[in-house]
Amino acid sequence: MNKPLIVLASIAAGVAVLAACMQKQPDADRLPDQVSYNFHIRPILSDKCFKCHGPDVNHQEAGLRLDIPERALAALRETKGAFAIVPGFPDSSELIRRIVSDDPGYQMPTPDSHLGQLSEKEVALFRKWIKQGAKYERHWAFTAPKKPALPEVSDKKWAKNEIDYFILAGLDQAGLEHNDAADPEHLLKRAALDVTGLPPTPAVLDSFLQQPDDAAYAARVDQLLNSTAFGEKMAVHWLDVARYSDSYGYQDDNIRTQWAWRDWVIHAFNENLPYDQFVTWQLAGDLLPGASREQILATGFLRNHKYTEEGGVIPEEYRIEYNLDKTKTYSKGVLGLTVECAQCHDHKYDPFSQKDYYRLFAFFNNAKELGFEGDITSSKPAKMPVLKLTADEVHNTLQFINYKDTGSLMVSVMGENDTLRKTFVLNRGVYDQPTVQVLPAALPAVMSYDTVNIPRNRLGLAQWTVSRQNPLTARVWVNQVWQEIFGRGIVKTSGDFGMQGDLPSHPELLDWLAVDFMEHGWDTKRLIRQILLSNTYRQSARVSKKALQEDPENIYYSHAPRVRLQAESVRDLILSTSGLLVSEIGGPSVKPYQPKGLWEAATSGRGELATYQQDKGDKLYRRGIYTFIKLTVPPPSMILFDASNRDQCEVKRLQTNTPLQALAMLNDPLVLEASRVFAQKLLAGNKDATANISLAFRTILCRAPSSKEKEILGKYFEQQLDAFRKGKLDAAKTVAVGEYPPDPTADKAQQAALMKTINLIYNMEEAIVKS
Structure with missing residues (x-):
């Protein structure tokens, strides 16, 4: 082909590319004024491009890496004279040419990747970003939060506090309006359930209705926060994070005595232990200077993982497995990151290398615990190392532990070896394939470990974690608290603040809350109080047609969410309202009603938990947090309502709606017994059915x-x-449910009829839904 024809062909190709771009360019008003790499470009790269051009060096195609500017702006290896991105010149950028191409051999993503082509808006965003200079930004979650100024809003009078400014600014931008305030009864019920997991009594409601103004509401919130039930409610979430259970897991799944650590968690929340100390004690309480018994007890957090008791195992394999679990629990539960993806290879999406992973793993690798301590025949109540607490210590020093026995109490805790154990990168994550040696260090992509003079042990890791400069810790906890109240976090993926996680719906609000939280001493009760006193929280749950159509997930908080209660709170509400609840704090876990044969069908037939021994008396009516959790057979009534099975760290529960839940509310012995007892107590005081x-x-x-x-x-x-009355239904048989003593003088027909009516009320959706 002669030169003029080559020129014409090149011009034609350029015109075709330009025409394709113009065809895919949406209206300008659909695009942001300033395109952000973090909030507009990186999510597209992460979904469409990082599989072949991301951080994982083992899967990079054509030598192109798009997640860092030095590589993304460099000359392409396989297309001489071309650049993937030419800042300021989208038409000269190979990336634009390829994402708009219809040629299967040229277009990106490639058809065989099955990632799909970019949408018109995504292409337009890329074009505008490149035209504006293709400015890269550090991942938003790895940049320390700064306290932004309050935004301008349309209705300053509506804003009760700073939270409302940020929420209202989002509503204004989305063209939505906030709701009117919820009526006093719904508001107080919502607040009580959020703070204590228990509904307000009619007497409390009556008192509040006499003067339901701002001052009275604030006073009620303070009373709820000062209730001992607050610690129990807050602890449920942290037990999910810490994968707390009452058995060891695996095949034999014998009993463990870790419940004293659970008592400490409840106590810590009730005492409002600052979150930075709450985390530090659990990561490294044993390494603090002059560590107290309470601080050592707190390290049980890291020892809640599963343990094998099966003969014939390879001890080193399981010792490594236990430390992998610690690494995952810390990184997901405290930092909100999926670091475990780098156990076998460099993270495919986040800037965490396999070496980074094992440097983090090294902090936990010097623990004293063994991979195997013996089989089930030598049953021990705790695994080494243990904290042995005497009855005198519990009664005189650690009075928050509900221990009535006179013997010693043993809890699995952390302890360090005197000689540093070497840590190696494990090939493909296999325990017996060590490669290069690494030293303990935190994740450099998050924050340098060398910026402060701290030791390279768990105490140093804790200090790094709660540093005011750490961009994640405060954000992650604030987000989890927000999630527990509103049903979803400001970052929806509360366990993944990395590249593949959802972007925050209100980034300025999240940063403001995180900085404010740290400025005020990492005070969790104060944070919750701020949220509950906001007008955002106080809104009615009624949904307008416009809000439902334009914001079906309620991302902008134009109304209060309708969220079903957690599994434990479903149980607690039934016990509380019926008058059955035994409000004792802490102590060993209890075994309430459970279908026969479940444990026996899933056990090795050895140990204390070979058969299910149901408790009696008051133990049947304890709060849900105290229900015995056997890892191989979690409590069925809890699992039906989406409780964590506690097999691993979980920072967010699912919310499902299944027929099994309705069947449980209709037929669970606890619900039927509660209905019977409630009817019995009502009839004892008043015979008037209405x-x-x-x-x-x-x-x-x-x-x-x-x-x-x-x-x-x-x-x-x-x-x-x-x-x-006519014998069509058997009253005696109907009321013969549960172990709570019956009233022999009661009119059984009247009691049975009222019992069934109360059961009907318990089965209304509104009964177990915050609204």
Whole structure:
């Protein structure tokens, strides 16, 4: 081909590319004024490009790496004279040419990658970003948060505190409006459930309704935060993070005595231990100068993982496995990162190399614990190293531990070897394939470990973790607290603040809260109080058609969310409203009602947990947090309502809605017994069915029934009573449920009818939903 034809062909190709770009260019008003690498470009790269051009050096194609500017802006190896990105000149950038091409042999992503082509808006974002200079930014979560100024909003009078400014600014931008305030009854129920996991009593509601103003509401919030039930509610989430259980897991799954650590967690939340200390004690309490018994006990956090008791195992394999679990729990639960992906190879999306992983792993690799301590026949209540607590210590020094025995109590805790154990990068993560040796160091992509003079042990890691310069720790905890209240975090992927995680819906709010949290002493109660006193939180849960259509996930918080209670709180609400709840704090886990044969079908047949021994008396009516968790057979009633199985660190539970949940509410012995006992207690004080139904309704739902609801429930009661009176239904058999003593003088037909009516109220969706 002669030179003029080559020139014409090149011009034609350029025109074709330009035309394709122009065809895919959406309206300018759909694009942000300033395109951000972090919030607009990197998410596309992460989804479409990093598989072949990301941090994982073992899977980089054509020598092109798009996650760092030095490599992304360099000349291409395989296309001479071309550059993937030419800042300021999108039409000269090979990236643009390839993402708009329809040629299967030229386009990116390649058809065989099955990643799909970029959308029109994504292409336009790339073009505008490159035209604006293709400025790279450090990943938002790895940049220390700064406290932004409050944004301008349309209605300053609505803002109760700083949270409302950021939320209202988002609503203004989205063209949405905030909701009116929730009515006082719904608001107090919501706050009580969020802070204590228990509903307010009718007496508390009556008192609040007499003067439901801002001052009275703030006072009620303070009372809730100062309740000992607060620590129990908060501890449920942390037990998920810490993978707490009452057995060791694996095949034999024998009993363990780690519950004293759970008592400490409840105590720490009730005492409002600053979060930086809360984390430090759990990571390295044993290494603190003059460490107290309480600080050593706190390190049980790292020892809650599974342990094998099976003969014939390779001890070193399991010792490595235990430390891998510690590394994952710390990185996911405290830092909100998926560092475990780098156990076998460099992380494919985040800037964590395999060496980075094993440097982090090295902090835990010097622990004294063994991989195997013997089989089930030499059953021990704890694994070495242990903290042995005498009854005198518990009663005189560690009084928050609910221990009634006179013997010693042993808890698995952390301890360091006197001689440093060497740590190696493991080839493909296999325990017996060590390669190069590494020394302990935290993740350099997050923050340098050498910026402060700290030791290279767990105490140094803790100090690095809670440093004011660490960009993750405060953000991650604030996000988890927000998630526990609103049902989703400001960062939806609360366990992944990395490249593949969701971007924060309100980044300025998250940063403001994180900095404010650190400025005020890492005070968790203060943080929760800020959230509950905001108008954002106080909104009604009613949803407008516009909000439902334009913001179906309620990302902008135009209304309060409707979130089902956690599994433990479902149990707690039933026990509390029926009058069955035993409000004792702490102590050994209990075994309530459970279907027969479950444990026996999933056990080795050895050890204390070979058969299920149901508890009796008050132990049947303890809060859900104290239910015995056997790892191989988690409590079925809890699992039905999406409780964590505690097999590994979990920072966010699923929220499902299945027929099994409805069947449980209709047939679970606890719900039936609670309905029977509630009816029994109501009838002991008043024989008026209408009054009793109204009181039961208000106790369970925290509001008075409407006239229509009274009519429906009244008719149902009369129908059931008639059926019991005429013998169509067996009243004696109906009320013969549960172990709480019956009232032998009660009218069984009336009791059975009221029991079934109360059970109907428990089965209303509103009963177990925050609204």
